[in-house]
Amino acid sequence: MSLPRYQEYKNSGVAWLGNIPRHWEAVFLKRVIKAIDSGVSVNSIDTPAEENELGVLKTSCVYRGEFDPSENKAVIPEEHDRLACPVRAGTVIVSRMNTPELVGAAGVVRQNIDNLFLPDRLWQVHFKDAVPAYVHYWCQTPIYRAQVQSACAGTSSSMQNLSQDEFRRFVLALPPIREQSAIATFLDRETAKIDGLIAQQEKLIALLAEKRQATISHAITKGLNPAAPMKDSGVAWLGEVPAHWRVGKIQNFAKRESGHTPSRQHPEWWENCTIPWFTLADVWQLRTDNVKFVYETKELVSELGLANSSARLLPAGTVMLSRTASVGYSAIMGCDMATTQDFINWVCKPELTSDFLLYVLRGMRTEFDRLMMGSTHQTIYMPDVAKLMMGLPPIEEQAFIVSFLDTEITRLDALTAEATRGIALLKERRSALISAAVTGKIDVRLS
Missing domain, CATH: 3.90.220.20 (DNA methylase specificity domains)
Structure with missing residues (x-):
């Protein structure tokens, strides 16, 4: 929108305000x-x-x-x-x-x-x-x-x-009172248009998030072959799965490891720290769904500290799941690290890939919501974690599913990023229009 400037301006007398219309x-x-x-x-x-x-x-x-x-x-x-x-x-x-x-x-x-x-x-x-x-x-x-x-x-x-x-x-x-009203009316109208466009983009982002979750959930429960014979998994959230898939507890296909926090009463356990130690301060990394691997932590722990706790150094490729506070978020360790007790970790056995397990966990959002306990400090208790179930395709099929999901999720995330950028530009336009109108940089009286 191109709008005219006022014909005459004067120095406002305020350095940071600059020139204003002569009659303001x-x-x-x-x-x-x-x-x-x-x-x-x-x-x-x-x-x-x-x-x-x-x-x-x-x-x-x-x-x-x-x-x-x-x-x-x-x-x-x-x-x-x-x-x-x-x-x-x-x-x-x-x-x-x-x-x-x-x-x-x-x-x-x-x-x-x-x-x-x-x-x-x-x-x-x-x-x-x-x-x-x-x-x-x-x-x-x-x-x-x-x-x-x-x-x-x-x-x-x-x-x-x-x-x-x-x-x-x-x-x-x-400006004079009537001009104030004209500016306010103009901005009511124009910001409403911009807000409508922002709402459309926000709706698109919500739909893309739903599509993203549905795509993951369908792939890790139904596979990619719509003609595959199906069987009842016996698990409510899984429903029917391909007949040739195995169904069982996650801990049957991956060794489950819990984390721990070494005592802070022993300062020597926290000296010369070199081992990445994943804590709730790092959970924001898991909440970013387009992040698959984590490499860095805000805190480090020492070998002596680990030796005196029930936590242990876990190998790269271990899949972690947050079970306290921010519940149900997951990622793969990109390097050897340890975690606090707020996370459950799975070291995959040969029949299960870390990438496939990650998508399984990210497809279980509704299941985690069902299992969460507590009002102010939510958690998933260990007995429930031990019962978590999954469908397991053959290792080659896992690779095909992961490759498909990597491509689809990248495409959906790109569309989401584009919509997010669009919202940012619209908000910038909205802010610039308001600022220009109420400082007299544009004349909207006839608009």
Whole structure:
């Protein structure tokens, strides 16, 4: 979209703002703020409030750059009398305390919501001589973010606080009120178009993920020959498998090894460490499904440490599965390494290849979901791990299946990466359009 510039510009008087249209002003935010409401902290439950219940907003209600009233928690009845500041239309909700990336996040409220109230970490900002939607879009620009970061500098790196005094001293480029409305209307329309395109790409990524999982699951349970005679495996998640396949516990075809953590009370066990030691700090590598092999770990362990624990050095080619916290993720060891007790490891016997076992484990997502226990700290218990079943094709057929899946998964991952890049470009376009409109770099009044 090509849009004209304004005919005349002037120096804003603010170095980092640069030139603005001649009839605009560079003003402190306090000039257009009528009032700032603060909420209170109350006890609540995790589920959102129903229509007949009272709720308190979560700070996540503005995380995505828009106000999302569904991000709330129902307040327990005993706390109803303490609630303050109901959500009102024509205001902007601002996160005053949050992580460095999210402090200052904001969203415009477009309608009254009488049963929702503010917590103490959110502000509700009322304006005079300013269109709330215009201010909302300004809050999504790099110029706004830079002022937030400057105001919060020097505070905690994990949780930062934005003071009202600092917030009121922020500077924005302000056109006449009717022009603010025109800009907000333009941006409502154009960002909605971009958001629609982003939603399409996100839907495509979800479909590709489903296709990816279905492709793996079908190949490791049905094989590649649709005409092959089938038999009942006797295992619910496997269903029918090719008649010539063997069916049995994974530990029948691979030696099962659990990991361990040597005692930290013996510093000498942690000196001169050279052995890669896979821990929960490394589990992010397993969560990346297009990673087949892992080679590096954040921690190392010594030979003495291993000698005094029930863990042992496992050979390259061992297949590991996370069974605690991030449950059900897998990869192949690219080098000799050891693991903590949070992982189950299989050293394949001659009749089973590591690549095929990896795809088997990645095709068992629903089975792992069924076996997970615990609400806050989920795990798969060892007796359940010992019972895990699989279908085993002949070794040559395993190679064909692995080759097919490598090709198909690479193709699907490439399509996913392309869609992901498309989303990134659309978001960049969205951000640039908003920034250009609210700083006067483009004239949208006739658009």
